[in-house]
Amino acid sequence: MSTGDTGREAERGTERDYVQSLERGFAVLLAFDEEMSTPTLAELAAKTGLSRPAVRRLLLTLQRLGYVANRGTRWSLTPRVLTIGQHYSATNARIGLAQPHLLRLAERTGESASLAELDGAEVVYVARVPVRRIMSINVTVGSRVPAHATSMGRVLLAWAGPAAITRFLEETPLHRHTPRTITDPADLRMALAEVREQGWAIVDGELEEGLVSASAPVRDRTGAVVAALASSTSAGRLAPERLREETVPLLVETATAISTELGWSPRTPPVVRDGFF
Amino acid sequence: MSTGDTGREAERGTERDYVQSLERGFAVLLAFDEEMSTPTLAELAAKTGLSRPAVRRLLLTLQRLGYVANRGTRWSLTPRVLTIGQHYSATNARIGLAQPHLLRLAERTGESASLAELDGAEVVYVARVPVRRIMSINVTVGSRVPAHATSMGRVLLAWAGPAAITRFLEETPLHRHTPRTITDPADLRMALAEVREQGWAIVDGELEEGLVSASAPVRDRTGAVVAALASSTSAGRLAPERLREETVPLLVETATAISTELGWSPRTPPVVRDGFF
DNA sequence: GCAGTTTGTACGCACAGCGTACGACCGCCG
DNA sequence: CGGCGGTCGTACGCTGTGCGTACAAACTGC
Structure with missing residues (x-):
């Protein structure tokens, strides 16, 4: 990956005391919107800028937690997302x-x-x-x-x-x-x-x-x-x-x-x- | 609540194709409830069973993302949490x-x-x-x-x-x-x-x-x-x-x-x- | 049949994230 | 004053989580 940011701290996710995977997980969850209500894995990868395997791991995790579900190759949010609020x-x-x-x-x-x-x-x-x-x-x-x-x-x-x-x-x-x-x-x-x-x-x-x-x-x-x-x-x-x-x-x-x-x-x-x- | 694991494998989080940090991040976020509406870091660590430094990293990440805020030593959720839904x-x-x-x-x-x-x-x-x-x-x-x-x-x-x-x-x-x-x-x-x-x-x-x-x-x-x-x-x-x-x-x-x-x-x-x- | 485009997955490496350990900073009480 | 129990911050070295490359497999259209 190497965001190549040795510069003056572009202050992206890469920083001490920061959990990158958590940010990425939210990025995947929030990538679902009206334009992409039931995306495929590849579409999510494109939208979030993450690699396909990374998105897959995050999706499987979110599925385990009950926040997303898949029907065939398409993924969607579950109503449990509403419960977070x-x-x-x-x-x-x-x-x-x-x-x-x-x-x-x-x-x-x-x-x-x-x-x-x-x-x-x-x-x-x-x-x-x-x-x-x-x-x-x-x-x-x-x-x-x-x-x-x-x-x-x-x-x-x-x-x-x-x-x-x-x-x-x-x-x-x-x-x-x-x-x-x-x-x-x-x-x-x-x-x-x-x-x-x-x-x-x-x-x-x-x-x-x-x-x-x-x-x-x-x-x-x-x-x-x-x-x-x-x-x-x-x-x-x-x-x-x-x-x-x-x-x-x-x-x-x-x-x-x-x-x-x-x-x-x-x-x-x-x-x-x-x-x- | 963990509906249908595929069999034996009681195995929490630890499994291939699973992002542990994401699960932990949600655990911290969901640890806020009526009994603990403005917890301290240590209280969250106790409730989630995670180490204090781990909770701290996750909290700082969630703060970056705008989902939690702290006033002194007490942490609280922000209304942005409602927007996830x-x-x-x-x-x-x-x-x-x-x-x-x-x-x-x-x-x-x-x-x-x-x-x-x-x-x-x-x-x-x-x-x-x-x-x-x-x-x-x-x-x-x-x-x-x-x-x-x-x-x-x-x-x-x-x-x-x-x-x-x-x-x-x-x-x-x-x-x-x-x-x-x-x-x-x-x-x-x-x-x-x-x-x-x-x-x-x-x-x-x-x-x-x-x-x-x-x-x-x-x-x-x-x-x-x-x-x-x-x-x-x-x-x-x-x-x-x-x-x-x-x-x-x-x-x-x-x-x-x-x-x-x-x-x-x-x-x-x-x-x-x-x-x- | 064979390209083109998709998705799933194996795998080895690197570094993200881990927890231990320690130190600083309170407020309280003797 | 100093010790004590509580909080938090953080340095640091190690481990294994999570990484992306690379390839296999499935499907699609012609």
Whole structure:
């Protein structure tokens, strides 16, 4: 193999205290996607850049563990892959606690309710009560959307701390998804300040045309914002003004209720985590 | 849980064409659970039975990949773990296709709707529209429940093929969860025959007291049953008789609609996959 | 029949990954 | 203050895991 990287550390897998085979195993597992839903071994080898025997060994291992299966020469993922995520939900009490609140919020607003967290420059849905299909993509728990163009992302970034915000703005290209998407770092910084001031965010059609969502922060006992609660609708169903007047109060109320269950009190001094984003 | 090794060979991991490090990496990842949500390195080593340096190498690798993070000496999973499951959903068209049908079913019945698949002796939720919290455990996509005590499991087993059914009955202890749980293999076999005959299943309080659910099969273009559609409620809200009269027709109609979208036609001769369960 | 393209597998070598062993760094208590 | 029990980091030499090359075998099309 010899990635030939004696240079100034291209920082690929080859490094001390790093288990190459684990990275490779994930590479194979994640190589399954909509374009390659039932690949052959050779296709996987091509996609991952690994040798055919290596992929074979990894596949056989994953098969043993129950994550892949093969029918003839074609391989596919098994539903067990979905179960891996349960370990995240199980280790974070807030997700289970939030569920009833999400249900109630969805009932009261008649719209989908979501809870999301920040992972890098993206937002990951960690709990969700769908009511109606409004986005072109099918959003489920585990789905990722860019942070800068969503109300949940704005909320999470707003309270991520100054260093994290600066780092985010420096490192993340703000892709334009619709004509309304904020793509200027300075503009986004201002938008975040506004969110911090008012205590919630509304984003109107910046990720997808006609998609409007509102979001409010969920805090843990230390006062740090650990998740964002959101209600999404299509612009046709509910004008942004009505969203602000009717939905936002419910949203803030619900987010506060979840925060309270997490041990937060309104008197808790706000804490910024920083360092991460 | 290690289903069917080819014979003697109890042999854990150590075998040709097997990547030990990958298995160990998963062991570390899955060691995070409700009892150990933010473990220390030493705790993980104890739980997995691996040496401390080994766990450290694996953790650092997982951290690089973005699946774990550490705050001081405590480690935790990141929401990225949830995203792994997306690769399963993305590779199985039926899940995306079913979503609108699930929403509509939940709307029409006023109860939670679920789609599930068989994985070993358990059933895995692969799509879900929650309406109300009825189970004591929080059911989400990726959750697992025993096949023998649920309507979805009954449906999936019923059409899994005779060999698979026999193997299931031989290998799986039918745990009693409530006084009503069927725990006798012969009884379960008869129940499955009944399900096959009538084309749907109702299970009343066999997994959890007061929990009733109905389920119907979803078929792919080959006619094989690939998933089960279910509607669940609490016995207090809806008597089993009314479930049969009102919900089952909707359920069967919806399951047929999904099957049709998957390319199945009522004229397709029924095919059994067998071999797996 | 024979090329072309696939997949499965044997095998010997190298280095990735292993665990032992040791040292640093806490906080606690005498 | 110093010893003690707990944590973690890491140096290091050895082993065997996991590596890719190379070849066999199966299937496909003409």
